[in-house]
Amino acid sequence: MSKTIFLVDDSATILMSVSAILGKAGYSVEKAGSAEEALKKLNAGAKVDLLITDLNMPGMNGIELIKEVRKLPAYRFQPILFLTTESQQSRKAEAKAAGASGWIVKPATADDLLNTIKLVLR
Amino acid sequence: MTHTQAPSAGAAGAAALAVTDDMTVYSARARKEELLSALAASTELELDLSAVTAIDVAGVQLLILLKREAAAQGKTLRFSNHSPAVVETIDFCNLAGPFGDPMLIAAHSAG
Amino acid sequence: MDELTATFIDESRTLLAAMEGGLLQLEQADAGDDNVGGIFRAAHTIKGGAGVIECRFIEAFTHIVENVLDRVRAGDIPVSPGLVSVMLACCDHIGALLGVLVAGQPAPPQEVAAEGDALRAQLGQWGDDDGQAADCADGSTVPLSEAVTASGGGVVSSDAWHISVRFGTDVLRMGMDPLSFLRYLTTLGEIVTIETLADAMPDAAEMDAESCYLGFEIRFQTRAGKAEIERVFDFCRDDCALHILPPQSKCSDYLQLIQELPEDAMRLGEILVRIGALTQAELDAGLAAQAQPTSVEFDGDESGARAPLGEILVGQQAVRQEVVDAAVLKQATVKDRKIAESRMVRIQADKLDQLIDLVGELVISGASTHLFAQRSGLSELMESTSVLSRLVESIRDAALQLRMVQIGETFNRFNRVVRDASRELGKDIRLAITGGDTELDKSVVEKLGDPLMHLVRNAVDHGIEPAAVRAERGKPHQGTVRLNAYHDSGSIVIEVGDDGGGLAIERIRAKAIARGLIAEDAVMSGAEISNLIFEAGFSTAEQVTNLSGRGVGMDVVRRDIQALRGTIEVRSTEGVGAAFCIRLPLTLAIIDGFLVGVGSATYVVPLDSVVECIELQETTTGRNYLNLRGEVLPFVRLREMFEIGGDVPARQNVVVVQHAGQKAGLVVDRLLGEFQTVIKPLGALFQHLRGIGGSTILGSGEVALILDVPALLALVTSAEEKLVSPAPSRGRPSGTPDSQHLILQPSE
Structure with missing residues (x-):
């Protein structure tokens, strides 16, 4: 049974490229173009083994999404990664404080991405 | 969840218990209470781990805690019928020795 | 072009438009951090996307732009007209680079590249080297230790790495399973031995099953460097105690490790011996030496004073500082949230057209079924077809809604037009946009660009008077061109207005008579005369400028609008201003x-x-x-x-x-x-x-x-x-x- 990874990013380019990489690596991929959409899907009972979200999104941002997801009983202990490009320690700390497990620095190679996923998947 | 099996013949106060679900952090709190009270209710407990398909660090430390409690209370606690997932994890953490229970289904160590 | 590239181009064009809009807003007023943030994010996303599709020339140029914007966002660079102009030029250049990508060229042609170089030089004044410095600073905080040399005596016999880790109690609540990290280690090398320590676990009563109390001592053989091993623990480094000793570390390093770890020294010593980090002799010697007040010395080596190689323990203070930073940032992100941008699913236009076509067929056959049902006189059939009709109607509405787009995007394009044109003419003109969220069919919007452009240019060029005339008439120095849109009973109305001189009725009349459009003695109202400007070949411009003096007049505009099943009329008050009013059907289908x-x-x-x-x-x-x-x-x-x-x-x-x-x-x-x-x-x-x-x-x-x-x-x-x-x-x-x-x- 393949693990399901949920991608949340407002960039269609990122969504498409990352899901292509994940799909090729044998993961099932769920996508959402915004934090609001992601929450809706999770609330609707989407089963997800790992959530990967962008931080800078219009509307609800990634940090807020992480906080909300952590409140859902089914996701209390699921790994959550965030995508970040800015080499900002404070941003990382904020996301971690919100309950994120780890991060992926964009632009990441396919190997970086898959390795990080392998690292945190339960 | 867990359920008690028919007490093993012979030893008084001896009980057998099977964990019928995963041993992950999601159920760790409930599991801890169940297993501790099962231990408290018997002098000798055999824990059947055959149905544990997933175990994480929370499960591992629960097993450690139970062993420690049993030792502190002077009771005997045995883990038996380890599922492949449990064998793999106990083996990975190098806890087979400290736990001291024979692990029968250790596929990779069969040779 | 592959789908990913197509998506990138589409997305980038949208972002560029947003960037341009933001920049123009920046120039007009101090729009605040949200706006700068939005501009930065647009550049940032384009750069990221370019990286994904490996289009280096876009990535490289946008990176420089992004760096400057980042500094603007940070307040290091003040907003100035010069900055905005250069940034707008940069937007154009990125657009040109996208064109290069669309054309399938591997690199920009010479003139585009030259333009890029010129812009880089201009951007240079705001310095783009900081960004790179920051990148480096973030890269790795701990230098690689591959240069650990075997230094003779005092080196322990093992050649494996030693990893000592105590996980933070919250690690599980952060969505991490420490075992996942340890298992991941096996992809880098081989775990020779591992020891699980549960010493930190409290009594059963106090033990929280959702907290993590375990620690591990690991002997690890790998070709990987220290940085790579550290990276495995990156995500939990802030709240775990991690020590990594390279192969052939000195005894003293291990002893220092023992001191730093929470467990009892004797017990740790035993563990280290058991897993092969130290020999019993080394341990005994070490512990004996420790008992003495003098510095630790082995085999005459003075290594005791050396800083521990594997020390990467994060100090508590550093963590606290980050929490403070996080709190400050949280307030900033609440602001970010206010920038509501429309979210959309991208689909190819032809797929949509196909759907609309099918819905069209559905509507026709639905209507046909309904007619037959009525003729049949079967009440049950009629009832069911009327339900069907309602559904078809809903589907039709929903399908058409898919093609509806807000006109705002089209309107916003004119910000730039007005800005550039007014500068060229030496006029001070502002564009006021209202009703940008009014929706209409995409196919209509696409065909509206040209007529709107003509009207806006006309307003800027001929409508708004030169500053001197405005002053004479007691009007504000700054002229205003208005774009407005609203729905009105099944139509959409688009207005292009200005507070300029209005139409010169007598001149129009004279010209219309000269052209034989009306009889000399025709009795006509001012409104009727005004609308004569839509007649073929009519042009009132006294001086031909390069903006709208193209010889073609309003007849072309009217033809364009009529082709959309729309109408256009003009209302004008001489000396006060003119307004062109376009009325269009909501959909053409x-x-x-x-x-x-x-x-x-x-x-x-x-x-x-x-x-x-x-x-x-x-x-x-x-x-x-x-x-x-x-x-x-x-x-x-x-x-x-x-x-x-x-x-x-x-x-x-x-x-x-x-x-x-x-x-x-x-x-x-x-x-x-x-x-x-x-x-x-x-x-x-x-x-x-x-x-x-x-x-x-x-x-x-x-x-x-x-x-x-x-x-x-x-x-x-x-x-x-x-x-x-x-x-x-x-x-x-x-x-x-x-x-x-x-x-x-x-x-x-």
């Missing part, structure tokens, strides 16, 4: 129609324009108007208009239609009821037909013509106007000469 019959022919009247239906009282023979509750209603007999033969039935009906405030009646034989229909464009053969907007296929398979209500209204009113002032005009004569004074008052 499907309409709700009202079916009418004349003789054997069937016509469709767009339902939006139908006001009411009345029976024709044939008391006003020969007069083409009737009294509608005291109001004069001109009408046109479709039978005459389309030259339909056959007997006139005893009772005829009038469909009262309305468009842009004008009303008229259409005299028909039969009223056949509402009908939903798909518009099929007329073939070239029929395009000269006045009053016909298209055709459709009825459920019965017959073809019905769709009436062009605005055109019919124009015909009716021009026919009546002719009675008032018999100036040269088109349309066939109708009515009687003696009725000419009656047009302004009730007839009966």
Whole structure:
């Protein structure tokens, strides 16, 4: 049974490229173009083994999404990664404080991405 | 969840218990209470781990805690019928020795 | 081009437009951090996307732009007109680079590259080297330790790495399983031995099963460097105690490790011996030496004073500082949230068109089924088809909604046009946009660009007076061009206005007479004269500029608008300003129609324009108007208009239609009821037909013509106007000469 990874990013380019990489690596991929959409899907009972979200999104941002997801009983202990490009320690700390497990620095190679996923998947 | 099996013949106060679900952090709190009270209710407990398909660090430390409690209370606690997932994890953490229970289904160590 | 690249290009163009919009806003007013953030994010996302599709030339250039914007965002660089101009040029350049990518060229051609170099040089004044420095600073905080040299005596016998880790109690709540990290280690090398320590776990009563209390001592053999091993623990490093000793570390390092770890020294010593990190002899010697107050020494080596190689423990203070930073940042992100941008799913336009086509077919066959059901007289069937009709109607609406786009994006393009044009002319003009969220069909929007451009340029060029004239007239120094859009009974109205000089009525009149458009003695209202500018070949510009003095006049604009089944008119007050008002149907594809019959022919009247239906009282023979509750209603007999033969039935009906405030009646034989229909464009053969907007296929398979209500209204009113002032005009004569004074008052 393949693990399901949920991608949340407002960039269609990122969504498409990352899901292509994940799909090729044998993961099932769920996508959402915004934090609001992601929450809706999770609330609707989407089963997800790992959530990967962008931080800078219009509307609800990634940090807020992480906080909300952590409140859902089914996701209390699921790994959550965030995508970040800015080499900002404070941003990382904020996301971690919100309950994120780890991060992926964009632009990441396919190997970086898959390795990080392998690292945190339960 | 867990359920008690028919007490093993012979030893008084001896009980057998099977964990019928995963041993992950999601159920760790409930599991801890169940297993501790099962231990408290018997002098000798055999824990059947055959149905544990997933175990994480929370499960591992629960097993450690139970062993420690049993030792502190002077009771005997045995883990038996380890599922492949449990064998793999106990083996990975190098806890087979400290736990001291024979692990029968250790596929990779069969040779 | 692959799908990913296509997505990137599409997305980047949208982002560039947003960037440009943001920059223009930045120039106009201090729009605050949200705006700068949005501009930065746009550049940032383009750069990220370029990296994904490996388009290096876009990535590299956008990176520089992003760095400067980052510094603007941080407040290091003040916003200045110079900055905005360069940034706008950068937007253009990124657009050009996207063009290079679209063209499939591997690198920008020389002139584009030269432009890029020039911009880089200009950006240089705001310094782009900081970004790179920051990147480096973040890279790795701990230097690699591959240069650990074997230094003879004092080195322990093992050649494996030693990893000592105590996980933070919250690690599970952070969504991490420490075992996942340890298992991941095996992809880098081999775990020789591992020891699980549960010493930190409290008694059963206090033990929280969701907290993590475990620690591990690991002997690890790998070719990987220290940084790579550290990276495995990156995510939990802030709250775990991690020590990594490279192979052949000194005894003293291990002893220092023992001291730093929470567990009892003897017990740790045993563990280290058991897993092979130290020999018993080394341990004994070490512990003995520790017992003495002197510094630790082994085999005469002075290594005790050395800083531990593996020390990467994060100090508590550093963690606290980050928490403080996080709190500050949290407030900033709440602001970010306010920037609501429209979220959308991208689909290819042709897929959408296909869907709309299918919905169109569905509508036709649904209507046909409904007609048959009505004829059959089976009430159950009729009931079910009416439910079906409602559903089809909803599907139609939803499908058309998919094609609806906000006009704001189109409007915003003109910010740049107005800015550049006004600079060129030395005028100070601002563009005021309202109603940007008004939606209309994408196919309409696409064709609206050119006419709007013409009108806006016209307003900037000819409408707004030079500063001196404005001052003379007591107007504000800054001129205003307005773009506005709103919905009005099934139409969308788009207004292009300005507070400039307005139209010079007398000049237009003189010119119209000179061109033979109107008779010298024609009696016309100011509004009528104003609208003469839409006649072919009309141009009032006294000086030809390179902006709108293209020789082509408003006739082209009107033709464009008419092609969209729309109308355009102008309202003007000399010296105060002018406003062009464009009225368009919401969609070109499907309409709700009202079916009418004349003789054997069937016509469709767009339902939006139908006001009411009345029976024709044939008391006003020969007069083409009737009294509608005291109001004069001109009408046109479709039978005459389309030259339909056959007997006139005893009772005829009038469909009262309305468009842009004008009303008229259409005299028909039969009223056949509402009908939903798909518009099929007329073939070239029929395009000269006045009053016909298209055709459709009825459920019965017959073809019905769709009436062009605005055109019919124009015909009716021009026919009546002719009675008032018999100036040269088109349309066939109708009515009687003696009725000419009656047009302004009730007839009966």
